Each structure stands twice: as structure tokens, then as C-alpha cells.
Amino acid sequence: MDNNKFEPLLKLRQYLLTGVSYAIPFVACGGILIALSLAFAPRGANNAPDPSGNPILSMMLTIGVAAFGLLLPVIAGYISYAIAGRPGLVPGFVGGFLCAHIPLPDGGEASTGFLGAIIIGLLAGWIVNWIKKIPAPKYIKPIMPILIIPILSSLFVGLLVLKVIGLPIAGVMAFLGGWLQTMSTGNAVVLAMVLGAMIAFDMGGPVNKVAFFFGAGMIEQGNFAIMGACAAAICTPPLGMGLATLIRRKLWNDEEREAGIAGLAMGLIGITEGAIPFAASDPLKVIPSIIVGSMVAAVIAMLGQVGDHAPHGGPIVLPVVDGKLMYIIAIIAGTVVTALMINALKSLGNRKPAAGSLSDTKYDI
Amino acid sequence: MKIVAVTACPTGIAHTYMAAEQLAKTGAALGHEVKVETQGAMGIENELTAEDIRNADYVIFAADIEVEERQRFDGLPTIEVPAQLAIKDPAAIFAKLNQ
Numbered sequence: 479m480d481n482n483k484f485e486p487l488l489k490l491r492q493y494l495l496t497g498v499s500y501a502i503p504f505v506a507c508g509g510i511l512i513a514l515s516l517a518f519a520p521r522g523a524n525n526a527p528d529p530s531g532n533p534i535l536s537m538m539l540t541i542g543v544a545a546f547g548l549l550l551p552v553i554a555g556y557i558s559y560a561i562a563g564r565p566g567l568v569p570g571f572v573g574g575f576l577c578a579h580i581p582l583p584d585g586g587e588a589s590t591g592f593l594g595a596i597i598i599g600l601l602a603g604w605i606v607n608w609i610k611k612i613p614a615p616k617y618i619k620p621i622m623p624i625l626i627i628p629i630l631s632s633l634f635v636g637l638l639v640l641k642v643i644g645l646p647i648a649g650v651m652a653f654l655g656g657w658l659q660t661m662s663t664g665n666a667v668v669l670a671m672v673l674g675a676m677i678a679f680d681m682g683g684p685v686n687k688v689a690f691f692f693g694a695g696m697i698e699q700g701n702f703a704i705m706g707a708c709a710a711a712i713c714t715p716p717l718g719m720g721l722a723t724l725i726r727r728k729l730w731n732d733e734e735r736e737a738g739i740a741g742l743a744m745g746l747i748g749i750t751e752g753a754i755p756f757a758a759s760d761p762l763k764v765i766p767s768i769i770v771g772s773m774v775a776a777v778i779a780m781l782g783q784v785g786d787h788a789p790h791g792g793p794i795v796l797p798v799v800d801g802k803l804m805y806i807i808a809i810i811a812g813t814v815v816t817a818l819m820i821n822a823l824k825s826l827g828n829r830k831p832a833a834g835s836l837s838d839t840k841y842d843i
Numbered sequence: 844m845k846i847v848a849v850t851a852c853p854t855g856i857a858h859t860y861m862a863a864e865q866l867a868k869t870g871a872a873l874g875h876e877v878k879v880e881t882q883g884a885m886g887i888e889n890e891l892t893a894e895d896i897r898n899a900d901y902v903i904f905a906a907d908i909e910v911e912e913r914q915r916f917d918g919l920p921t922i923e924v925p926a927q928l929a930i931k932d933p934a935a936i937f938a939k940l941n942q
Binding site for chain 2: 491492493495496498499502503559560682751754755758
């Protein structure tokens, strides 16, 4: 290969993406169930949604929290799996679980969040690969993968989480949460712009998930503003593309108009992936448009002091959002900006057909 | 040439299948016999059989994530590229085969 220098980095990226790819359905399932149960719940103390009085809603919440609670084990487990194959699963899952349950001296628990799970997943995989290299006598070989490796690697990884890196990482997360709460308006706007751009950039991919997990992690720290900005930015790419196909129908072919309707539906339930069909066929025009739209939505939500209590985005979480009016305004503004920008870019390209050659390639999805 | 391929992207709902289609289409146009397995959010689909793999001259991994059950392809000459390349420029991947 000609890119030897980048090989280790590319591998690292592949490991992380493997973990994220297995985690995405857990996030969607848990996020939507939590959002729905909180959405229909009556208001309790401090005007926060409280589903505990309703058996169906509280059951939904329990199931959603279970799916979301598996997130850290699944991420760490499958990062480790990507590195070390099947024997990597046990220490990865155990380490990821411990990341969310680090016992504190006062009887409580600390969580390292997403960041800790990634680090532990990598360490678990490498530790397993290292144990695999230890020469084992022939009569021990058969029990290596089912007994020796899982026990040794889990002990090692568990020790790392509980006694070495767990608390420092949890401390960093708590510090971030506190710092964000005291952040000045100017910094908050910059942060919202970065988060919005990240959310739209790859429409549900790894960059999007970093911003998302940051917001979700901050909910645990009692800061709902970060998720509020993310939640507004999450839905504007598909909503904006859908709106664009509705207001200038001539610019879009039949398939795209159909994808536009699907995009509107996906946008409403907070699935950024709804914009992928558009971005795939014309990335250079679509991606800048949705990034700008999401940045607008995130900044307005941040300035409007929107807070989101559920780890999910889009209009579907409206009932659990603080600052509902500003949340709606943020989403509408982001959606309209996205739609106007993509239609403007599209019609520019149509006037000068020679420059629009990129949009000639069309893919069926 | 007989070529087997596996495509996989992180989300596994769009790019995995676009890459698979481009590889199959381009490979056929170049006169190769191509069979593509997708490893998307639905898991392994259009699974390559042991016979497919035994008869293949090359395997192409167009994947951003770790390929599942990779050991099936042990011993086969391998080309590894990001899934994105299979969508944007599939011909470049087949050009590598001739190097």
C-alpha cells in the first residue's frame, strides 16, 4: 500500500466506526422511546415531565432507558471486536458496562460517558490481542478463547476502568458540564455553530454522533442546552431538503420528490439520515446547504435557551423541550435556510450546465 | 476475472448498497464476473458462498468498518478501499487489480 504512514490512523477510524455502527440502532430505539414516554407524560415537580404515574409510559421509559443503557457496552464491545475479533467482545462489553457504573465512595455511581467507552473499547481490543500472543501449552489452547482470554482480559480491563482511567474521565465529563453551564453567550454561539455543522456534516455518521453523544452526555450532567441545540440541528437537513422539493418542484426529479416526502417524515421524528439520498447524488451543493441550515437552527436554539431532556432530536421531542417557542422557531429557520440555499445553488447550476457535471451521477438507494 | 466483494458503511442503510451496486455494474462493464455481499444495518445480505470465494481470483473490501467473518477470505488476494471510493470511482478499484 502507498499510504503506510496513514495506515494506523485509518485502522483506528475503522475500529471506532465499527463500534458506532452497531450502536446507532440502540441510540435510535432508546432515544425515541425515551422521548415518546416523556412527551406524553404529565408535568411533575419543577415542571419536569414525570411518567411514573402512568403504567404504559413508565414501562416505555424503562425499555427506552434499557436500550440507551446498553449503548456504552455495545460501543466498547464492538470497538474491541473490530480489533481482536470474537474474543474481544467480553472485555469490551464488561469494560463498557463498568464505564457507566463506577462506584463512588458515597454509594453513588459515576459515568465516563461515550468518551470512556471508546477508550476502553480500544484498550480491551489491544489487551486481547496481546494475551493471544502469549504462548500457551497445547493442552490449554482449547480453553484459551472461552476461559483464559475472557477472564484475564476482563480482569485487566475492569481494573483499568475502576482504578485507573474511569474516575479521571468521569471527572472531565463533570467538569465539561459545569464549564458549559457558566459559558459566556459568545462562546455558546461558537459551540452551537460547531455542533450544528457536525450534526449536518455526515447526516447521522460518526461526526454527527460525536456531537450527539456530547449533547446526550451533558443531559446526564444536568445541562440540557447542548442537547437542545443538537436537537434543533438534527432535524433540519431532511426537513430542509423536503421543503426544497416542495417549493421548487421543477428543480427536482420524481425520485427526489419522493425522497423529499420521506425526508419530511424522517425529519419530524429526528432522523438526520433522511437527507442522505440527496447528499449522495449531489454532495457539493447539498452538504453545505444542510450544514448552514443546522448551524442556524443550533445557534437560535442556544440563544433562545432551548433545553432538551431526551437524548433525541426533531419536532418529536417538543413536549420535553424547555423553551418550546424558540425551539420551533429554530427548526423553522434552519429548515427554511436549508431549503432556500439548496434551491439557489441548484438553479445556479442549472443555468450553467457545464459546471453542474457532478450532479449527473445518480444513485438508486 | 472472477471477483467477490464486500461493502459496508457505518450506518449501513445507504452507502453500503450504493457501493455494492456501483461495483457490480462497473465490474460487469469491464467484463469481470462480480458478486457483492453487503454488510449493512440488516446484517449480511447476498452472502458469498464458500464456492464463490473458492472460485474467486480477487476479493474487494469496500468498507469503512471492520468486515464481518473476514477469515472466509484468508489466502485470497485482497484490495481494501473505503466504501466511498466504490461509489465515486469504482473503475479506479478495478484498475488496481491490474497493477
